[in-house]
Amino acid sequence: MTDSKYFTTTKKGEIFELKAELNSDKKEKKKEAVKKVIASMTVGKDVSALFPDVVNCMQTDNLELKKLVYLYLMNYAKSQPDMAIMAVNTFVKDCEDLNPLIRALAVRTMGCIRVDKITEYLCEPLRKCLKDEDPYVRKTAAVCVAKLHDINAQLVEDQGFLDTLKDLISDSNPMVVANAVAALSEIAESHPNSNLLDLNPQTINKLLTALNECTEWGQIFILDCLASYLPRDDRESQSICERVTPRLSHANSAVVLSAVKVLMKFMEMLPKDLDYYGTLLKKLAPPLVTLLSAEPELQYVALRNINLIVQKRPEILKHEMKVFFVKYNDPIYVKLEKLDIMIRLASQANIAQVLAELKEYATEVDVDFVRKAVRAIGRCAIKVEQSAERCVSTLLDLIQTKVNYVVQEAIVVIKDIFRKYPNKYESVIATLCENLDSLDEPEARAAMIWIVGEYAERIDNADELLESFLEGFHDESTQVQLQLLTAIVKLFLKKPTETQELVQQVLSLATQDSDNPDLRDRGYIYWRLLSTDPVAAKEVVLAEKPLISEETDLIEPTLLEELICHIGTLASVYHKPPSAFVEGSRGVQHKRLPPRAGSGESTESPDVGQSGPSEAPPAVIPSQGDLLGDLLNLDLAPPTATVPSVQPSMQMGAMDLLGGGLDSLVCSSPAMGAGLGAAPAAMPASLGSAPAVGGGLGDLFDLGGGVGMPTGSYVAPKTVWLLAMKAKGLEISGTFARRGGIIQMDLSLTNKAMSVMTDFAIQFNRNSFGLAPAGPLQVLTPLSPNQTIDVSLPLSTSGPVMKMEPLNNLQVAVKNNIDVFYFSCQYPLSLLFVEDGKMDRQVFLATWKDIPNDNEAQFQIKDIHLNSDVASNKLQGSNIFTIAKRTVEGQDMLYQSVKLTNGIWVLAEMRIQTGNPNYTWMCWRRPHVRECVSQNDSPVIS
């Protein structure tokens, strides 16, 4: 048989020929033709034109031909619904066939045809098939209910199929049970609160019985379903565990992982002092290790899951370090995952072995892997104090190899080691300095600069080294610039005599020549500190640094719990909750581990939101994958990166409102004189570069002072937008407000001319958030000389969008009977914060982790005498919602979410030092770890 020939027909009149062949009398020829059609369909050709001819072949005794026609139908019925109806009779007839295989085939195919008319005809045959005497037909019908539900959920409910499906859980045939469970689980997912599965001890018992008898796939369906059950007490939990553990010896890895999921979940309920608990822990290790001898793809899935399990219950695999050693021929994805787990399992007992391995890996070929191995060595040093010295010498050996990326990675981790063990390994600094020139990655450069600054007094030529970096200051990334600034200030404080010039140079570079607000602000702070009180500066800049934590890359506990409930699934592979990658209603339910029975250990899952100042949850710094990335991740991209990017495609074609109008403006306003070129950007230069978001928030806080502020959005006082002298006597001042969810522009129009003004109208240029007048400007009476009227103009956000610079700039044209006038104004960004901006906490957590570093930005807000609760209430008035609060080391941290009118979310972390209410630290989108705060910006905090 050489069916491959069907793939090579590319002639022109092909469809015609096929049509003729399909209508041939000869059975063989017909079959050949259908095969050709299917082959064409496979490679993506459109053969839908042959629909009637193919359907004509359906009435046949030849099962192979019939299956091919069905395959065609499933593909094209949706595009030809009217003709698909031609097939219904055959389907209905086949559902009555004597041969169970044909009955099942008909009901299986019919469910795949997503045409409303056909689904109506499907109900009766399906009902019969669900009660068919043959189990093969019943198991197929069970799945068909899920198919039908996907097309028309209401129909399934109305026809009572759900009840029939529930009955099938008690079916005598295990495969029917398994498919019914699968179908019900899927349907239940789209009805989160329906209690459709209605699991109770009786049904659980039935499932456990079927578990022993059905196919490997059926066992997976049943185990996954069991995992969603919540046992009533620890006894029931134990008895289920006992019946599930035999599955750990199944040859199918998916069965094993699903069993592990059930056990991990139900174990939560068992008291820890129970003997059985210990037995269970012991039983879990061997099957997990066995998974590593499966095919590489499965190893990958297993390793991603083991990573979670090791975080949740490190005791299970603590003696199994060796099995995670990397093999030379492992695919790279397996290698990287093994490495991750090795670091998690590293302890004093096995550190020697681990280090020897890591050193071996650092000489491999794959760059990512080598980098990770080098970082891992640093991690070991921080995690296991006894090994630090050996780690440092290993790292030095690696630096000697002079392999560029190895050197850079090593320097980054050595910096962390310095932080963890200050004043211990300074002898290596000389070696590090030798490699200064080869560093071309910002992170490595910043790390090196930090080291030089920190140990400036011991490096003779520290000033020369830093000066060499200073030459290309403007070409450096922000991270390096900030670090360089801090390092030079440190150097100056340590060796004031020789470095005065240098410090002045860097301060002027940072404050005058840079347009990065972070850098400028930091520069000014240092400048003022140094000029007013050098002693204080010393205390602040050279203050003790807080210790760095050793477990920075742990998954946040609540997320970890959820992921444990998803062992084996994609969520556990991505380490993200299903809601982060599944569309629609499916998977939005958040699963949680059951509370432990008995001894008061129910606080195992600290709820971030509820934890008061006394019981601080473990300070886990969320980060993704990156080993030490956040530990000292010093600085961030400029704040403009945070601001929602607004359809860049529309950037061109701007200025239609102002472009032409500008000329007339120039001509008609004698007062302006020469400097009119800058008219459209007629705003204070300083504002031009200030971050829009930060500015808006500053305003919110500027209210300051009073505590009992009414809740509600802050409204700035009116400012003059259009001067009378520029607009033939019309003066416009105004402000923006958000009242009850509606954005309003409050305008005061004053007539300073001699004649009456009428016929007012207003128009906006396209702007960043699509602001547009929701109605006409309501100035009904003519405006007589020296009269002022106040108007409120409701705005909508459905106008055309164009990115503005700054983002919150709004260009307005106002017309009256005299002329058209143009002005621009800026609206506070808080105007666009919508009322439903409160993000679900789980979603928040998940999203928080996904924010790339580049999107972070931070602002300082000064002189706020508010405690966190008041601040939080006040911000809520402006639709900045506090999702969670926690207190770490005397700092209140508020996690906040804001939603803009265009659907963009902004997440923020706000830090408030309770002891010292003068300053508040804001971080946007991503936490900026406290090391950073204290190290580089301690002037701000303390």
Next chain:
Amino acid sequence: MIGGLFIYNHKGEVLISRVYRDDIGRNAVDAFRVNVIHARQQVRSPVTNIARTSFFHVKRSNIWLAAVTKQNVNAAMVFEFLYKMCDVMTAYFGKISEENIKNNFVLIYELLDEILDFGYPQNSETGALKTFITQQGIKGQPQTKEEQSQITSQVTGQIGWRREGIKYRRNELFLDVLESVNLLMSPQGQVLSAHVSGRVVMKSYLSGMPECKFGMNDKIVIDKQGKGGTTDEPGKSELGGSGKQSIAIDDCTFHQCVRLSKFDSERSISFIPPDGEYELMRYRTTKDIILPFRVIPLVREVGRTKLEVKVVIKSNFKPSLLAQKIEVRIPTPLNTSGVQVICMKGKAKYKASENAIVWKIKRMAGMKESQISAEIELLPTNDKKKWARPPISMNFEVPFAPSGLKVRYLKVFESKLNYSDHDVIKWVRYIGRSGIYETRC
């Protein structure tokens, strides 16, 4: 669940495309091709998420199999299914190649329709499938009602892997204990990690529905029996056997025919076997492994353009046994210009395309030693990167089980037919092979 299944050739052309769910469109076919098959970089993960659609892929020679989904599916299940799919296809038409897939595309569609329903894997046992999906299409003449219901009950039944009414004139079974021994050794001869992964493969030609019971020298079972029976003579059993009596099995997994709950409670392995060849169990041991060979490497860099390599292998098993198909692979640097080899036994050759010296020895008895020495000349390079020195690897086959596993019995009971355990002819064979057997140098 699985939303669609695609098979591509190495160029990224679709050979098979079957969509099970409405949320997967035709563009998914292209997305995988563009982002994975045609991606310039090496594939960094077997799971790829492209525009909220997840793609799972495995490769068999140069054929790509990809499963697609938009839901939070059981990832382990998807991969297991893809492997199973490969097994089924191999069982039907042999090697998975572009040619074979094109030649059998109708059959593949038929199989995909049967083993995956709405994305849910269904019975995928080849034994059962072959009863009603045949390469000739379903049998021309209509089957009898009995035949039909037999098929359906087998496909859905508790014993889906075996059909009723099998008859053999001679009841016979073959047991193969196949082990692969894995080793990672440091240059100094320290065992970094070693384990044996073993399989018990059974070929059964037995009539009826026989009930089987398999026993091996599992430490847990032996210890239990020791306690129950001959408590006063602990030394006796040591005298009879050679070396150790029982082995500690770290973990084992079984074919789905084995009653797992019985194994869990009594540690006895009982089952009704499928007909023909199948894998009864897999196991893993890490303790007291007999390492059949020891590799002692010595690499010396003589200046910048020359390497001297000396490798000694020692066989470490009974002198009466013979190891076969011995192959030692010594990696050479990429800038090797010439190699001179001298070996005491076998043949050695420098293979430039594989960057290795391959030393082959046909047979070698236990407790022997052999040596190879080579001079490798290098081209001077300005490449700063050091040579990564891949480990020396070894292949071999020995006629014993390096884990020490012994089959103690395999009993067959068939109550309905009149043959007894004694009438069954049984064959047992042990083969130990090298898995990843590496020594760093």
